[in-house]
Amino acid sequence: MAQKTILRKPRGFIDVYKHKPGAEKDRTHYCPGCGHGILHKLIAEALEDFDIVDKTIVISPVGCSVFAYYYFHTGNLQVPHGRAPAVATSVSRANPDSVVISYQGDGDLAAIGGNNILQAANRGENMVVFFVNNAIYGMTGGQMAPTTLEGQITTTTPYGRNVKTDGYPIQVCEIINQLTAPVYVVRTSLHDMPNIRKTRAAVRKAISNARDKKGFSFVEVLSMCPSGWKMDSVPAQEWIKENMIPRFPLETFRDDSEDTPAIERPVPVMDPDEVKRILEYSALSDSNLEKNPDAAFEKVAVRIAGFGGQGIMSAGIALANVGMEYGYNVSWLPSYGPEMRGGTANCSVKIQSDTVGASECTEPNMVIAMNQPSLEKFEKILVPGGALIYNSTLIDIEPTRTDVEVYPIPITGIADELGNTRVQSMVSVGAFAAVTEMFDPGEIENLMTSLFKGKSDKVMKLNEKAVRKGYEYVKENFS
Amino acid sequence: MNENRKYPFSEIDPDICKGCGLCVASCPKGVLVISDKLNSKGFHFSEYVGEGCIGCGNCFYTCPEPSAVTVYLRNYVPEEVS
Ligand SMILES: Cc1ncc(C[n+]2csc(CCOP(=O)(O)OP(=O)(O)O)c2C)c(N)n1
Numbered sequence A: 001m002a003q004k005t006i007l008r009k010p011r012g013f014i015d016v017y018k019h020k021p022g023a024e025k026d027r028t029h030y031c032p033g034c035g036h037g038i039l040h041k042l043i044a045e046a047l048e049d050f051d052i053v054d055k056t057i058v059i060s061p062v063g064c065s066v067f068a069y070y071y072f073h074t075g076n077l078q079v080p081h082g083r084a085p086a087v088a089t090s091v092s093r094a095n096p097d098s099v100v101i102s103y104q105g106d107g108d109l110a111a112i113g114g115n116n117i118l119q120a121a122n123r124g125e126n127m128v129v130f131f132v133n134n135a136i137y138g139m140t141g142g143q144m145a146p147t148t149l150e151g152q153i154t155t156t157t158p159y160g161r162n163v164k165t166d167g168y169p170i171q172v173c174e175i176i177n178q179l180t181a182p183v184y185v186v187r188t189s190l191h192d193m194p195n196i197r198k199t200r201a202a203v204r205k206a207i208s209n210a211r212d213k214k215g216f217s218f219v220e221v222l223s224m225c226p227s228g229w230k231m232d233s234v235p236a237q238e239w240i241k242e243n244m245i246p247r248f249p250l251e252t253f254r255d256d257s258e259d260t261p262a263i264e265r266p267v268p269v270m271d272p273d274e275v276k277r278i279l280e281y282s283a284l285s286d287s288n289l290e291k292n293p294d295a296a297f298e299k300v301a302v303r304i305a306g307f308g309g310q311g312i313m314s315a316g317i318a319l320a321n322v323g324m325e326y327g328y329n330v331s332w333l334p335s336y337g338p339e340m341r342g343g344t345a346n347c348s349v350k351i352q353s354d355t356v357g358a359s360e361c362t363e364p365n366m367v368i369a370m371n372q373p374s375l376e377k378f379e380k381i382l383v384p385g386g387a388l389i390y391n392s393t394l395i396d397i398e399p400t401r402t403d404v405e406v407y408p409i410p411i412t413g414i415a416d417e418l419g420n421t422r423v424q425s426m427v428s429v430g431a432f433a434a435v436t437e438m439f440d441p442g443e444i445e446n447l448m449t450s451l452f453k454g455k456s457d458k459v460m461k462l463n464e465k466a467v468r469k470g471y472e473y474v475k476e477n478f479s
Numbered sequence B: 001m002n003e004n005r006k007y008p009f010s011e012i013d014p015d016i017c018k019g020c021g022l023c024v025a026s027c028p029k030g031v032l033v034i035s036d037k038l039n040s041k042g043f044h045f046s047e048y049v050g051e052g053c054i055g056c057g058n059c060f061y062t063c064p065e066p067s068a069v070t071v072y073l074r075n076y077v078p079e080e081v082s
């Protein structure tokens, strides 16, 4: 890097803060004397000097720096409170060549995000975390933070932080330093010029570590919040020196930057055959069934609902699997009540030729209600013209909807006649095939061995009969 | 900018400055002062007194506002910025 001849606004910043609402697009929203601005400048300068502005992604969660994306001329993500290290993990894993910065306050990192930071640090994610410790919640008006000092007055500790009731100020660097993976762990401060320069050096080292893929660097910066502390800026610097440093000593806790080689992670491979093998789908995979071009339904979004134990989930899985055999895109999304058995259960199944987006059927074009509460609950969300199949053995009320096709079918009764109530789910699968005309019952029977892998022949035969009976009931009564 | 000024010197944008005074406290030569005047946002802004700057860069690095302070260093050549 050539020697500087001028110190001016670094190119790591956006020239005009066009994302910032209002008229003042030439200045930050930070209060006079706020440490965030100083640290921003040190980061922006390093990004320019290292020529990595374009490959850097700054991730800011909640706190006064929530609007970091107004300023940095990098990729930016604004994420939920405390979650920046988790998002940074995904960004870094998906784009190993990018420089990922998680920029967090103490309320954010040490309170709500306490576990996120530990896990990312423990995995040694390739990222820099800048941890702005100003011993307070700045953005929300000066409440106690995990790092608030003993005796410090905040809006939520009007008599001063009492360690007997509020615990002790958390020393985050010391905690991070207990973990094996981090490469660089340091605490610096903005309270005077020599320390701002040390902070600058730490910022540059941490960012070059991320650039060189050395892993996890953690830079804690003691920083002024003149507004939250209710003092002027220069006395705020004094306050750091007098009060914060005794509790938060300025130290390089660890620096393995030199000796650490670039991380090499195994590249994840997605092998469809392997997935099929793991999910035991191999037997289902070579049937190549033809879609029925004249089917009554082109695509289905169905809610199947009933008591736990009525085979709601297996009916859904069976439909999704058969759909897949026909070459449709499918999804199956279970939704259980608090108890897996005995309570209510429902699932969403989508079967369609185009790509499936959200897998929950919020506007189904079919509802299969196996009991009365399910009918009452789900007939409401059925789209007009949709199909309402309900189990007339257990439901003795009439549906209220008149703008849908109604199919009362004694599903449980049919299963009982076959000698086993448990096959009611396959009766509904047969009924589904008949109403939609998407599946041929014979083909479903052919698939039975793979749908009920490991089950006895007797069970298999019974399920085949159940499909057939459900199918025939619809054909005989509703054509 | 006055082309006849001697390098190094510090230039503070009076309108962007928020008057926090950190630069004034950081200047080893005491050549920055808080003005009696107010800027359009109602801040008493910081000013360079006009001579004595040694180009240490303290005011630049301590200023939280990205574009408030520019320091033209000793080796600065005006043509560089166009
Ligand atoms: C989930 C959630 N909980 C609470 C809040 C409210 N909230 C906004 S900022 C903040 C604390 C910010 O403090 P800190 O991380 O120290 O950043 P600072 O503002 O001091 O820079 C809280 C609790 C929120 N936005 N989202």
Ligand code: SF4
Residues within 6 Å of the ligand: A029, A030, A031, A033, A034, A035, A036, A064, A134, A138, A139, A224, A225, A226, A227, A228
């Ligand atoms: S409240 Fe504190 S942390 Fe937030 S911008 Fe103001 S001085 Fe900075």
Ligand code: SF4
Residues within 6 Å of the ligand: B009, B010, B026, B027, B028, B029, B030, B031, B032, B048, B052, B053, B054, B055, B056, B057, B058, B059, B060, B071
């Ligand atoms: S560069 Fe140094 S000497 Fe010059 S005005 Fe700034 S702080 Fe003072």
Ligand code: SF4
Residues within 6 Å of the ligand: A033, B012, B016, B017, B018, B019, B020, B021, B022, B023, B024, B045, B046, B062, B063, B064, B065, B068, B069
């Ligand atoms: S540090 Fe920046 S904002 Fe504060 S008084 Fe100096 S020039 Fe103005």
